[in-house]
Amino acid sequence: MNRITEVFQNGKANLLNVYFTAGYPNLNDTATVLQALQDEGADLVEIGMPYSDPVADGETIQQSNQQALENGMTVAVLFEQLQNVRDRVTLPILLMGYLNPVVQFGVENFCKKCQEVGVDGLILPDMPMDVYLDDYKTIFEKYGLLNIFLITPQTSDARVRQIDGVSQGFIYMVSSASVTGAQSGVSAGMEAYFARINAMGLHNPRLIGFGIKDRDTFQTACQHAKGAIIGSQFIRVLQENAHDLQPGIGAFLRSVK
Amino acid sequence: MTETTTKPAFGVTERGYYGDFGGAYIPEMLYPNVEELRQNYLKIMAEPDFQIEFQALLRDFVGRPTPLFFAKRLSEKYGCKIYLKREDLCHTGAHKVNNTVGQILIAKRLKKQRIVAETGAGQHGVATATVCALMGMECIIYMGELDIERQAPNVARMQMLGAEVRPAKSGSKTLKDATNEAMRHWINNPVDTHYIIGSVVGPHPYPDMVARFQAVISEEIKKQLVEKEGRPNPDYVLACVGGGSNAAGAFYHFLDEPSVRLIAVEAAGRGIDSGHSAATTALGKPGILHGSRTILMQTNDGQVVEPYSISAGLDYPGIGPIHAHLFKSGRAEFYAATDQEALEASLELSRTEGIIPALETAHALAYLKNLNAKPHEIVVINLSGRGDKDLNTYMKHL
Numbered sequence: 090m091n092r093i094t095e096v097f098q099n100g101k102a103n104l105l106n107v108y109f110t111a112g113y114p115n116l117n118d119t120a121t122v123l124q125a126l127q128d129e130g131a132d133l134v135e136i137g138m139p140y141s142d143p144v145a146d147g148e149t150i151q152q153s154n155q156q157a158l159e160n161g162m163t164v165a166v167l168f169e170q171l172q173n174v175r176d177r178v179t180l181p182i183l184l185m186g187y188l189n190p191v192v193q194f195g196v197e198n199f200c201k202k203c204q205e206v207g208v209d210g211l212i213l214p215d216m217p218m219d220v221y222l223d224d225y226k227t228i229f230e231k232y233g234l235l236n237i238f239l240i241t242p243q244t245s246d247a248r249v250r251q252i253d254g255v256s257q258g259f260i261y262m263v264s265s266a267s268v269t270g271a272q273s274g275v276s277a278g279m280e281a282y283f284a285r286i287n288a289m290g291l292h293n294p295r296l297i298g299f300g301i302k303d304r305d306t307f308q309t310a311c312q313h314a315k316g317a318i319i320g321s322q323f324i325r326v327l328q329e330n331a332h333d334l335q336p337g338i339g340a341f342l343r344s345v346k
Numbered sequence: 347m348t349e350t351t352t353k354p355a356f357g358v359t360e361r362g363y364y365g366d367f368g369g370a371y372i373p374e375m376l377y378p379n380v381e382e383l384r385q386n387y388l389k390i391m392a393e394p395d396f397q398i399e400f401q402a403l404l405r406d407f408v409g410r411p412t413p414l415f416f417a418k419r420l421s422e423k424y425g426c427k428i429y430l431k432r433e434d435l436c437h438t439g440a441h442k443v444n445n446t447v448g449q450i451l452i453a454k455r456l457k458k459q460r461i462v463a464e465t466g467a468g469q470h471g472v473a474t475a476t477v478c479a480l481m482g483m484e485c486i487i488y489m490g491e492l493d494i495e496r497q498a499p500n501v502a503r504m505q506m507l508g509a510e511v512r513p514a515k516s517g518s519k520t521l522k523d524a525t526n527e528a529m530r531h532w533i534n535n536p537v538d539t540h541y542i543i544g545s546v547v548g549p550h551p552y553p554d555m556v557a558r559f560q561a562v563i564s565e566e567i568k569k570q571l572v573e574k575e576g577r578p579n580p581d582y583v584l585a586c587v588g589g590g591s592n593a594a595g596a597f598y599h600f601l602d603e604p605s606v607r608l609i610a611v612e613a614a615g616r617g618i619d620s621g622h623s624a625a626t627t628a629l630g631k632p633g634i635l636h637g638s639r640t641i642l643m644q645t646n647d648g649q650v651v652e653p654y655s656i657s658a659g660l661d662y663p664g665i666g667p668i669h670a671h672l673f674k675s676g677r678a679e680f681y682a683a684t685d686q687e688a689l690e691a692s693l694e695l696s697r698t699e700g701i702i703p704a705l706e707t708a709h710a711l712a713y714l715k716n717l718n719a720k721p722h723e724i725v726v727i728n729l730s731g732r733g734d735k736d737l738n739t740y741m742k743h744l
């Protein structure tokens with residue numbers, strides 16, 4: 090069974106999904122960060138494939154993308170770094186990134202590599218649903234990859250239903266209308282949106298992301314969904330602990346969960 | 347109603363594809379806004395009260411129709427009949443305002459309160475700030491830090507008009523980065539804000555919408571040529587291409603006229619192979635940028651390459667999907683002019699015709715020396731903007 094499906098089926102609550110940028114803070118930190126996340130109790134991981142023009146990301150993730158690219162990160166290097174990672178890491182792994190580097194690598198080749206190294210799902214925010222359904226769905230499925238869609242407070246009920254219908258694994262519920270790294274926390278308006286989505290009786294579980302940064306925001310998010318996603322705040326932790334990643338990551342995860 | 351805004355161009359599909367190029371590659375955060383626009387833009391543009399207001403503004407505010415000027419001395423020099431379509435005489439000094447007048451009317455009908463836009467040369471920023479002032483709407487303009495420096499007069503104009511100019515500090519600090527920031531701003535302000543994109547780039551419906559608003563250029567050329575030459579079609583139409591809005595407008599009504607050669611000129615910067623260039627069709631390959639599948643300058647790994655041109659308005663690593671299609675299908679010919687050639691062409695036009703062109707426009711003019719048109723042939727050059735904003739640069743190179 091796909092590891093993403095499995096983690097949602099085994100009934101555990103308050104799932105913590107952590108995003109980090111591949112090749113950040115240093116090129117060869119990818120596997121170190123991944124291992125530390127597993128050891129310190131993350132439930133899923135999203136590995137960001139850096140991109141020169143990440144329009145859905147705020148400053149923190151932009152800078153980590155920039156730094157990773159300067160470090161020499163590429164899609165090909167990432168697959169090398171993930172080569173034997175499944176000997177040690179059992180967490181569900183998602184790759185997150187923008188569509189152009191994937192298209193240039195070759196979508197089928199990319200998916201094949203994902204399967205080889207043990208990737209379970211993809212999050213490609215600028216891939217339109219119709220392009221996915223017409224061109225990529227059968228390829229993703231052939232290589233056992235779940236495609237994760239996003240919804241936002243502005244997504245209409247009809248579109249939420251449509252997304253639910255084509256989703257597998259989970260739906261990425263963007264907490265507020267913003268790029269990543271917003272500092273707003275969880276407001277009353279957001280709670281109304283979470284309640285609206287919860288009342289819809291969707292097939293897929295949700296994880297809440299954007300603006301989740303500490304125990305407080307994580308707990309609040311978990312009251313409204315299966316768990317939550319931490320991105321920008323974790324990038325800050327990596328930045329601050331660049332020289333000794335494992336203890337820094339451990340301390341941060343314990344402060345959240 | 348004129349045919350300008352209702353005739354579909356380039357066989358664009360409902361999902362915004364021109365052949366292999368176009369579409370709407372946007373994150374879900376932008377979907378509601380872009381979808382709202384897609385569902386409404388053609389409907390709004392066809393409404394009689396929109397047409398009346400739009401045509402009146404083009405006439406009385408923008409100053410249309412712009413003249414089609416026979417450039418006598420330039421014609422003698424190059425041995426053909428050269429006409430200049432005087433978009434430089436539009437209010438604010440470039441063709442950009444044709445589009446901003448149209449989009450602000452759409453934004454109003456969509457009940458938006460705020461406008462965000464990107465700008466390179468500052469012409470689109472000024473044109474946007476102008477229509478925002480006219481309509482009493484709040485205006486935020488993102489502009490690359492480098493462009494804020496090299497197009498200072500336009501920054502001052504935007505501020506005079508009440509717009510807030512915000513620097514884009516990432517990447518090469520130019521047009522691409524300003525576009526990224528404007529998109530992020532729109533993501534962060536999804537309800538009451540409209541994004542006025544300044545060229546035929548971005549997710550569908552922008553390329554089609556902007557092309558329709560700029561199509562007035564070729565509509566007028568046709569009528570004016572009948573008056574002056576007794577025939578609607580020239581032999582050549584020349585335009586510079588950054589994103590490609592002035593070229594799209596100048597080509598629009600000639601696309602189905604195979605006798606008209608369409609010539610697009612990009613910025614070669616210091617030379618196509620110098621590593622400092624913005625000649626997208628020469629250096630790029632298919633990929634996805636700013637919401638559409640197009641041709642863009644990128645590494646083998648799919649990272650966007652930072653472009654370079656002396657001209658802020660052409661300093662962009664992509665082109666609109668319309669142009670990617672015109673290039674691939676061979677309907678338009680694509681060339682590139684260097685910084686130096688553009689500077690020389692600019693000086694030449696200034697001194698032979700008494701018109702100082704924008705640096706962007708000068709790239710189109712620079713192709714004249716390679717054209718080899720015959721004496722009876724008619725060449726129309728889209729004079730997309732005036733050069734006041736570039737005087738600092740010109741003085742440095744004089």
Ligand SMILES: Cc1ncc(COP(=O)(O)O)c(C=O)c1O
Pocket residue numbers: 440441466467468469470544545546586587588589590591592593658659660704706707730731732
């Ligand atoms: C005068 C002028 N011409 C041309 C351009 C390039 O834009 P486009 O290719 O969309 O016409 C600009 C952009 O700033 C401009 O100011």
